[in-house]
Amino acid sequence: MIIEGEHVFNGPREAVYEMFNDPNALATAVPGMQKLEKIDESHYEGAIHLRIGPISAVFAGVLGLTDENPPESCTLNVEGKGVAGFAKGVGKVNFTDLGDNKTLLKYSGDVNIGGTLASVGQRMIDSVAKSMIKSGLEKLDKTLEERWQQK
Numbered sequence: 299m300i301i302e303g304e305h306v307f308n309g310p311r312e313a314v315y316e317m318f319n320d321p322n323a324l325a326t327a328v329p330g331m332q333k334l335e336k337i338d339e340s341h342y343e344g345a346i347h348l349r350i351g352p353i354s355a356v357f358a359g360v361l362g363l364t365d366e367n368p369p370e371s372c373t374l375n376v377e378g379k380g381v382a383g384f385a386k387g388v389g390k391v392n393f394t395d396l397g398d399n400k401t402l403l404k405y406s407g408d409v410n411i412g413g414t415l416a417s418v419g420q421r422m423i424d425s426v427a428k429s430m431i432k433s434g435l436e437k438l439d440k441t442l443e444e445r446w447q448q449k
Contacts, residue, residue, distance in 0.1 A: 299420065301389065301427060302406035305435045309442045311395040314403065315369035317442055318391070327437040329430050330354065337368065346378070350426045351418040355382035355423020369393055374407070403435075 305313045317323045321342055325334035334344040342361040348354070359378025366372045374389045389407025396402050412422060 299409045299411065299423060299427070300407070301387075301409060301431070302404075303431065304402060304404045306396070307401045307403060307439060307442055308399065309401060309446055310399050311401045312369045312403040313395045313442060313445065315393050315400075317370075317438060317445070318372070319363070323441045327434040327441065328434050330410075334361075338363065340366070342376075348415075350415065351422050353382050353415055353418055355380045355415070357382075357385065359385075365390075376409070382413030383411060385409055385411050385415070 309317075321334045321336050324342075325331045325344070328334075328346065330347040330349075332345040332347055334342050336344050337360075340363045343358055343359075345354050345358045346360060357378040357380035359376060360442040364373045364375060371390065371392045374391060376385065376387045376389075378385050387406055387407055387409030389409075392404045394402040394404070409427075415423075
């Protein structure tokens with residue numbers, strides 16, 4: 299499954315990049331995230347509860363950051379599994395300074411899903427993934443806004 303899109307944040311690129319490296323910000327932004335803990339400089343361990351159609355399950359996994367080029371880009375590597383299947387993917391994230399304290403986030407990646415989870419169909423998985431990304435980016439907008447108000 300190919301995932302790609304973009305989003306404009308109201309904040310400078312450095313602040314947006316820093317937020318994407320904050321496990322607390324990410325944990326509160328991802329719908330269904332039960333935990334996200336930093337285990338070393340570039341790896342996080344987490345658990346997420348997903349509901350896709352008739353399937354509802356908890357998945358445990360690892361998120362790794364590679365090819366970091368702060369504050370311009372990084373690559374996300376995700377591996378997770380649960381009783382309903384597995385997901386493994388890689389995505390590239392680019393942060394572009396648009397000036398006037400605005401940052402363009404562009405993301406693209408590929409995710410492979412298997413097991414019972416894959417049986418619900420590509421269209422439903424795509425729909426849930428897009429909804430989760432949209433919701434997560436909106437929550438990150440609020441987090442960034444709160445951080446900027448404090449400064």
